[in-house]
Amino acid sequence: MIIEKTYGDLCVTCNEQGYLIDLNQWTKEVGSEIAKEEGIAMTDRHWEVINYLQDQSRKEVPLSIRRVGKSGIVSIKEFYHLFPKGPLKISSRIAGIPKPVSCI
């Protein structure tokens, strides 16, 4: 199911879980609005992680907590600190990339 959502001035298409269908529709403003929905106050550290995730997604690298922890961008501990209610799934939603399917 595809849902249209309006963030600020932009209208984007999401799946039923609120993940953007097309990363090209993503802007920092869209990311900020999704972060607000998730109850996250974004800082520079948050955006660094988001940029990394988008970069990996464009390269079609499957994401997992283990990989993010080894990236040198953020440790697993800090990743959980930045996005406490589910680091990978929430950061992916803010980044406008698909929900990761990894269990690790």
Place this chain on the structure above:
Amino acid sequence: MENTIENPETKSMGNKKSIKKMMLILSKATIDNVYACFILANGARMEGIESEIFFTFFGLEAITKKKLEKLHVATVGNPGMHIPTMLGGLPGMEALATKMMKSEMEKLDIPPVGEFLEILSASGTRLWACKLAMDMFHLNKDQLIDDLDGVLTVGDFYERAQGDRTHLMFI
């Protein structure tokens, strides 16, 4: 629509309460059981659910420094292996099956036991050793991993499980 009748099933779905905490008890040292436990604990944290593991009986091997990287899959008495029991008991069979399983897991980006424990600890999973089982196997805290959160009795563990939306699971 004015005349829409509320679907009772949908209504109850809306009232579903999410899981708050998973309390896992690991009592076995075979690698498949250990990984099942770790993946459940880690998966909970990934969903924003609290998780704790109580290592008891043979489960203690998974947090014993000298043993945790030497866990095996059982080739005898394990019908899932599809190896005749007589052959499963031959020397080297367990080691071979374990090696094959570990290489498959590495392909799926599943970390070795020691690294997995570090990930769990960094993710906020609390790791507890069972006091009675430690006494039984004559283990002391120095022999267990540094990331261990402490040694508990069953009563202590149940106390930590208090509150609604907590689930207990025995592996």
